[in-house]
Amino acid sequence: MRRFVVSLLLWAVLLLGAAPAMAGGFNASYRVIPVYGGVSTTGVVLTPKDQGPGPFPLIVMPTSWGAPNLEYVGRGAILASQGYVVVSYTSRGFWEAGGLIDIAGPETIEDVSAVIDWALANTPSDPTAIGASGISYGAGISLLAAERDPRIKAVAALSGWADLAGSLYANQTVSQQGAALLVLASTFTGRPGPLLADATAHIALGDFDGAVAGLLPHAPVRSAITDVASLNANKTAVLLANAYGDSLFPPLQYINFFNHLSGPKQLLFAHGDHGTVEIPGVLGLPNEAYDAASRWFDRHLKGLDNGVDSESPVRLKTQDGQWNGYADWAAVQAGATTFGLGKPSGLLPTGSLSAGTSSGWQHRINTGVPTLATSGIVFASGFLQGLTVAQPVSVPLISRFDAAVWSGPAYATRKRVTGAPKLHITVTPSKANTSLFAYLYSVDVFGTGELLTHKPYSLRNAVPGVAQTLDIELEATSWEIPAGRKLVLVVDTIDPRYTSASQLGGNVEFSSPASSPSTLTVPLR
Numbered sequence: 001m002r003r004f005v006v007s008l009l010l011w012a013v014l015l016l017g018a019a020p021a022m023a024g025g026f027n028a029s030y031r032v033i034p035v036y037g038g039v040s041t042t043g044v045v046l047t048p049k050d051q052g053p054g055p056f057p058l059i060v061m062p063t064s065w066g067a068p069n070l071e072y073v074g075r076g077a078i079l080a081s082q083g084y085v086v087v088s089y090t091s092r093g094f095w096e097a098g099g100l101i102d103i104a105g106p107e108t109i110e111d112v113s114a115v116i117d118w119a120l121a122n123t124p125s126d127p128t129a130i131g132a133s134g135i136s137y138g139a140g141i142s143l144l145a146a147e148r149d150p151r152i153k154a155v156a157a158l159s160g161w162a163d164l165a166g167s168l169y170a171n172q173t174v175s176q177q178g179a180a181l182l183v184l185a186s187t188f189t190g191r192p193g194p195l196l197a198d199a200t201a202h203i204a205l206g207d208f209d210g211a212v213a214g215l216l217p218h219a220p221v222r223s224a225i226t227d228v229a230s231l232n233a234n235k236t237a238v239l240l241a242n243a244y245g246d247s248l249f250p251p252l253q254y255i256n257f258f259n260h261l262s263g264p265k266q267l268l269f270a271h272g273d274h275g276t277v278e279i280p281g282v283l284g285l286p287n288e289a290y291d292a293a294s295r296w297f298d299r300h301l302k303g304l305d306n307g308v309d310s311e312s313p314v315r316l317k318t319q320d321g322q323w324n325g326y327a328d329w330a331a332v333q334a335g336a337t338t339f340g341l342g343k344p345s346g347l348l349p350t351g352s353l354s355a356g357t358s359s360g361w362q363h364r365i366n367t368g369v370p371t372l373a374t375s376g377i378v379f380a381s382g383f384l385q386g387l388t389v390a391q392p393v394s395v396p397l398i399s400r401f402d403a404a405v406w407s408g409p410a411y412a413t414r415k416r417v418t419g420a421p422k423l424h425i426t427v428t429p430s431k432a433n434t435s436l437f438a439y440l441y442s443v444d445v446f447g448t449g450e451l452l453t454h455k456p457y458s459l460r461n462a463v464p465g466v467a468q469t470l471d472i473e474l475e476a477t478s479w480e481i482p483a484g485r486k487l488v489l490v491v492d493t494i495d496p497r498y499t500s501a502s503q504l505g506g507n508v509e510f511s512s513p514a515s516s517p518s519t520l521t522v523p524l525r
Helices: 002-017 073-081 106-122 137-148 164-168 176-189 194-204 208-218 224-234 251-260 288-300 329-333 380-386
Strands: 025-034 040-049 056-062 085-089 125-135 152-158 237-243 265-270 314-317 323-326 337-341 351-354 362-366 392-394 403-407 415-419 422-429 434-443 448-459 468-473 477-481 486-492 507-511 519-522
Touching (some): 040 073, 056 073, 056 106, 056 137, 073 085, 106 125, 106 137, 125 288, 137 152, 137 224, 152 288, 164 208, 164 251, 176 194, 194 208, 224 251, 237 251, 237 288, 251 265, 265 288, 314 329, 323 329, 329 415, 351 486, 362 403, 422 434, 422 448, 422 486, 434 468, 448 468, 448 477
Parallel strands (some): 056 085, 125 152, 152 237, 237 265, 265 314, 351 403
Antiparallel strands (some): 025 040, 040 085, 314 323, 337 351, 362 507, 392 448, 403 486, 422 468, 434 448, 434 486
């Protein structure tokens, strides 16, 4: 019965989702595919029809976390109609796929090579033109597989991770909302292996830090950044695409990975949240991320001279839909404006963001108390930002007892923040463990702020009363600041999205010593 339902869904997606942009015919079949360790998975196999005898370039597409093999059928049908063999298969441990979910462990990565072996033996695939692509879990799997299997010549990794620890435990802070959703999805759609089962047990008890602590020793082997040298040695062509507001795999870890690649590469960022930018493309609808991926495969698997080589390696989309190109990430950050942080003062203590530096001051706030400043809700907030609806906050109502606030001057002309702002600040915690959350807002004349970007940072096992100088790089963004608005920086100690090490009854002191003045550097244009 399940196979019958799957077949009906398959044909519905093929007919409705893949109708546009068809260049030729294709055949579709639902196959059981043997993978690593004597188990099997299920896949939708799409092959070109009436397009000659082949062989055709092959693209393997492992599914996202919790998704079935139908995930990529809409896009796969378009690719097959354009002369590709496509295998969209269910990742290990989910749905009908055999084995256990090992969180992109060695067996899951070996499955990619097994699927390639099967496709070469059972479809008109070209062994010299093989690509891998996926969203989220499928993106990370594709990158890891390409490091281990030099037959993979090109990768399009969308909304993925390259650094698992940097994603799940950014600056030693857990996204508890994100972790809970991942565990919930795997519980209903698959069979967790020991590593995931242990994390699930911790999360069920509310111990998010314990869950991540158990994963961290296993993160390097599950992170493409660990063995990026293999990708470079293989000269694999890598396209990375992500959303600025990705609440599971934030942009900075992808930027760091991109900077380590030496082969053909592209990096694309647009507004949205985890996977939301690519959803239309998955359904076979027009989509900039998947259009770029298709052109990437055309160039690096088919060898077409389609202009990809002359495109900017880094392309960033503004909220008004404009794409801006840069030679590298250093070019994005070039010419950034540095503001000195002044001492917060007044009835609503607020410091200045001004030219030059200000030193010799101290300012203290309480810890463990939430304020109106938050990063929002996973998936929802980033999705709304993709619709150019930024998360609002009334800056005057942010408690100055529990948050530090710095404000810049109103701009006479339109500005744009494009890149990753950087906060350099000295803090002295009263407790050994304290979490800080930095937010950058664009604020209007009425004090209503739009959240541009944020970043958590947790101090673990610090010496109470001893100052530490921190460098906190906020996530990348590209957002217009209309004339009359200003930048406002807020730092507090609680955020509902994350676990916080901050405790009630503690405090943290901000300061700006003459030897290392506190500053905020913003890539403004």
